[in-house]
Amino acid sequence: NAGVTQTPKFRVLKTGQSMTLLCAQDMNHEYMYWYRQDPGMGLRLIHYSVGEGTTAKGEVPDGYNVSRLKKQNFLLGLESAAPSQTSVYFCASRLLGGGSNQPQHFGDGTRLSIL
Amino acid sequence: EDQVTQSPEALRLQEGESSSLNCSYTVSGLRGLFWYRQDPGKGPEFLFTLYSAGEEKEKERLKATLTKKESFLHITAPKPEDSATYLCAVLLPQKLVFGQGTRLTINP
Numbered sequence: 335n336a337g338v339t340q341t342p343k344f345r346v347l348k349t350g351q352s353m354t355l356l357c358a359q360d361m362n363h364e365y366m367y368w369y370r371q372d373p374g375m376g377l378r379l380i381h382y383s384v385g386e387g388t389t390a391k392g393e394v395p396d397g398y399n400v401s402r403l404k405k406q407n408f409l410l411g412l413e414s415a416a417p418s419q420t421s422v423y424f425c426a427s428r429l430l431g432g433g434s435n436q437p438q439h440f441g442d443g444t445r446l447s448i449l
Numbered sequence: 450e451d452q453v454t455q456s457p458e459a460l461r462l463q464e465g466e467s468s469s470l471n472c473s474y475t476v477s478g479l480r481g482l483f484w485y486r487q488d489p490g491k492g493p494e495f496l497f498t499l500y501s502a503g504e505e506k507e508k509e510r511l512k513a514t515l516t517k518k519e520s521f522l523h524i525t526a527p528k529p530e531d532s533a534t535y536l537c538a539v540l541l542p543q544k545l546v547f548g549q550g551t552r553l554t555i556n557p
Contacts, residue, residue, distance in 0.1 A: 440492030
C-alpha cells in the first residue's frame with residue numbers, strides 16, 4: 335500500500351543551489367499536485383497536472399518548475415533556491431473519474447531548509 | 450477573496466471530554482468540503498467529504514456536519530490517539546482552499 339511516495343524526506347540546501355523533489359503514485363491517478371505548508375498557513379498549491387505531459391500554475395508558482403513525463407511521477411524543481419522556499423512540500427494525487435469532489439491523497443512530505 | 454478559517458488554532462482536552470472544531474468559509478461556488486487529519490511528520494489523511502448543507506458523516510468518534518457558512522467536526526469521548534491537526538478544505542470550481550488547521554491534543 336505505497337500510495338503517494340515522496341523523495342527525499344529531508345534536505346538542506348544553500349541559497350542558489352538547485353534540486354528536484356520526486357513524487358510517485360501507484361494508484362493510477364490522473365491528477366497530481368504540489369503544495370507547500372508553512373506554519374500558521376493552510377496548504378498552498380504550487381503547480382498541478384491533469385495528466386501526463388500537462389502542467390499548470392497554482393497559487394504560488396514563482397521560483398518553481400514541474401514536469402510530468404510519466405503518469406505516475408510528478409517532479410518539482412527549484413532552479414535557484416531562496417530562504418523563502420524553506421517549507422514542507424507535499425505531493426497529492428486524485429482520480430479523474432467521479433468529478434472534482436474526489437479526495438486528494440497525500441504523501442508524507444519533504445522537509446526542505448534553505449540556508 | 451475566498452477565505453477558510455479554522456478555530457480554535459489549538460485545543461487541549463482531557464480524555465473523554467467531547468468538543469467541536471469549527472471551519473468557517475466565505476467563498477463563491479462551494480462544491481464540497483473535505484476534512485483531513487494530519488499527524489506530526491505525516492501528510493494529511495482523508496476523513497470525510499460533505500457536499501450540501503445539512504449533510505452529516507461519521508467515523509468512529511468523529512462526526513462532521515455542514516451548514517451554508519461553516520462545518521463542524523465533533524469529537525465524542527476522545528482518546529489520546531485522536532491527537533492530531535485537523536484540516537478542512539473547501540472545494541471551489543477551480544481550486545481547493547485549505548484552512549490553517551486546528552491542533553488537537555487529548556491528555557490521558
